[in-house]
Amino acid sequence: MAVIERSKSLTERALEIIRTEIIEGRHGFGSALSEITLAEELGISRTPVREALARLQQEGLVVVRPQRGTFVFQLSADEYVEICDCRTVLERAAFRMAVANDREALIKRWSAICEAMLKAREANDTAEYLRQDSAFHEGLFEHCHNRFLRDSYRLISGRMAALRTYIGAEPDHMAKSFREHFEITEAAAAGDIEKGLALLEGHIGLKEGSYWRIKNENIAPTSLK
Template sequence: MALTRPKSLKELALEHLRESIIDGTLAMGQTLSERGISEDLGVSKSPVREALAQLRDEGLVNIEPQKGVRVFTLSEEEVAQICDFRQAIESAAFELALERNPAGLAKDMKDNVAAMTVARKNGDTKQYLALDTAFHQLIFKHAGNAYLASSYERYLGKIAALRTHLSGLPKHTDLSYLEHGKLADAVRTKDMPEIRRLLAEHIDRTREAYSIAIDRGQSSAAE
């Protein structure tokens, strides 16, 4: 039996910080302190510094000399580019997944939406958002292309954090849930034109929602 290698302090710090950014515990634009993180986690600064460097490579933090570390922020243009990226790469992965393992994709998506239903019934927003992220990962799991999967994985944390940021908007999660159900149904019937249409609608709503979030933030700041 193979032994599981214990996680290093850097890996533990990385997982903690990444999850805190994704679930919104650390807000977009928030300043981070190496010393504060070290004290909170009970580790030295070295593994924290290494973890922050990894998060910088993932686009989840910005590190500026003499200014320190901040959780990433996104402009409306950057969100539009992320949406363009998602539309292109998820559509390509859907095509492959429907060719290579349509039954597996349909089953996993059905199970995922069922779990989403339970999370919503229980009022567990954190679990729902984790399932939302997992839903889109299923496309790449069944596409069977490591290059597509790794390209998406590179920006997964940023996409998940953006999802959390928008989840507080009125009806955003309700609409998201309905759209996932429709996508799962289209996968079951192998209706690729409908999948493309639904996916475009689903991702375009992120663009619109972020514009609303920015407008609301600016309005709040002006009050």
């Protein structure tokens, strides 16, 4: 039993580290991931690394190609449009439910996240800002009280976080993102669902800001490296 618990702990730790490295861009889109290299870097055997990569495959962050190896995910142009559209549908539904069912808790969480975003910007800590950005959107699904909606979002949340890292350092996108998080929070606090939905659509919609730039300039598909 002790061996099993230790193995699970190592797998979870490897999973956390590799997932973070993909999301934060340390392993580029489409890059190969070597079990041997990862195991050596983490100071563990290949077994927990292999198990961690299997979990990341389920999350959509890696792709296993028979006879070739394991690679960080990439999106075709069509897939990029589809994942952004899927995100918009899920977040709009979660926003309605969260504001209607658990507004006070949602606003409390969002207000704390907005303050953390402010501190991250003042410290010029882009990585921390992007972590808070992800937490902001995850908050919708924590407070919508619909586990199926939450589970659906988890299927794309890792890939969206990695895309967020890709565009996060762009000054125009960062300024727009920062302002709109506060505006969405204010609309939710006022119970104005329609205004909040409009703001959310402008915040995450494919045809807005940097997400549209990625699609329009054809830098999203296989060239995200």
